[in-house]
Amino acid sequence: xxxxxxxxxxxxxxxxxxxxxxxxxxxxxxxxxxxxxxxxxxxxxxxxxxxxxxxxxxxxxxxxxxxxxxxxxxxxxxxxxxxxxxxxxxxxxxxxxxxxxxxxxxxxxxxxxxxxxxxxxxxxxxxxxxxxxxxxxxxxxxxxxxxxxxxxxxxxxxxxxxxxxxxxxxxxxxxxxxxxxxxxxxxxxxxxxxxxxxxxxxxxxxxxxxxxxxxxxxxxxxxxxxxxxxxxxxxxxxxxxxxxxxxxxxxxxxxxxxxxxxxxxxxxxxxxxxxxxxxxxxxxxxxxxxxxxxxxxxxxxx
Numbered sequence: 001x002x003x004x005x006x007x008x009x010x011x012x013x014x015x016x017x018x019x020x021x022x023x024x025x026x027x028x029x030x031x032x033x034x035x036x037x038x039x040x041x042x043x044x045x046x047x048x049x050x051x052x053x054x055x056x057x058x059x060x061x062x063x064x065x066x067x068x069x070x071x072x073x074x075x076x077x078x079x080x081x082x083x084x085x086x087x088x089x090x091x092x093x094x095x096x097x098x099x100x101x102x103x104x105x106x107x108x109x110x111x112x113x114x115x116x117x118x119x120x121x122x123x124x125x126x127x128x129x130x131x132x133x134x135x136x137x138x139x140x141x142x143x144x145x146x147x148x149x150x151x152x153x154x155x156x157x158x159x160x161x162x163x164x165x166x167x168x169x170x171x172x173x174x175x176x177x178x179x180x181x182x183x184x185x186x187x188x189x190x191x192x193x194x195x196x197x198x199x200x201x202x203x204x205x206x207x208x209x210x211x212x213x214x215x216x217x218x219x220x221x222x223x224x225x226x227x228x229x230x231x232x233x234x235x236x237x238x239x240x241x242x243x244x245x246x247x248x249x250x251x252x253x254x255x256x257x258x259x260x261x262x263x264x265x266x267x268x269x270x271x272x273x274x275x276x277x278x279x280x281x282x283x284x285x286x287x288x289x290x291x292x293x294x295x296x297x298x299x300x301x302x
Contacts, residue, residue: 022062089266140268158242
């Protein structure tokens with residue numbers, strides 16, 4: 001299933017299912033048995049998924065065409081947002097820029113930082129260039145959405161806690177990030193202003209045939225104004241989402257609605273390019289991320 005959050009023609013924000021070229025309003029189609037909110041759905045997703053299957057909602061006609069609604073971030077109000085650095089090539093490229101190698105510790109634990117879970121944007125949303133930055137960047141990532149509460153989750157059991165996956169663009173102010181990290185904290189303010197996810201959350205069963213080792217054999221692409229910037233594959237990841245979840249849940253409870261980002265795929269941002277090829281994002285730029293089976297996530301810089 002592909003879950004969305006959308007604004008209907010009356011201006012109301014609703015949780016929905018994507019079917020063909022239309023959207024099913026989950027609350028409306030279920031006669032009120034399924035809530036309006038994607039976060040509320042996730043908090044009892046096993047119960048509400050049974051309602052979807054019992055009422056055969058996927059077989060019903062769409063309530064709206066995609067032209068009649070505005071897609072929002074599929075989970076506009078996640079309960080938390082952790083972002084990892086799980087792709088070795090991205091770490092290697094970034095470290096080479098400062099004349100360093102990948103730290104030995106990176107190979108012993110998956111590392112993450114907490115980002116601002118209140119600034120989630122969706123497909124076609126405008127991203128405002130933050131104050132005091134001249135080096136605005138995108139990051140091509142994948143995020144998993146937690147669907148079940150748990151603590152001290154083992155990597156081999158973590159799949160049971162993943163509700164689904166979506167594309168994630170971790171917009172970054174590289175100059176602000178550099179200022180903070182030079183004193184041993186951050187990236188904080190360099191990532192504080194906007195994160196885009198979407199266009200929908202894809203449940204695990206939709207991509208199980210692409211399973212490959214620790215991850216999935218799915219292509220990842222990024223372009224700016226139609227120009228291809230990078231191509232990669234999810235299966236290049238070093239740490240699985242299971243390993244990330246094990247680390248995140250060590251002595252800490254994860255909750256339905258938590259988001260965990262993979263970090264950037266190798267060559268998946270402007271900062272990794274040679275300096276003479278770097279052109280930071282400017283107003284009127286259109287950034288488009290695409291992951292096979294997860295759709296396309298487009299945003300306009302303003």
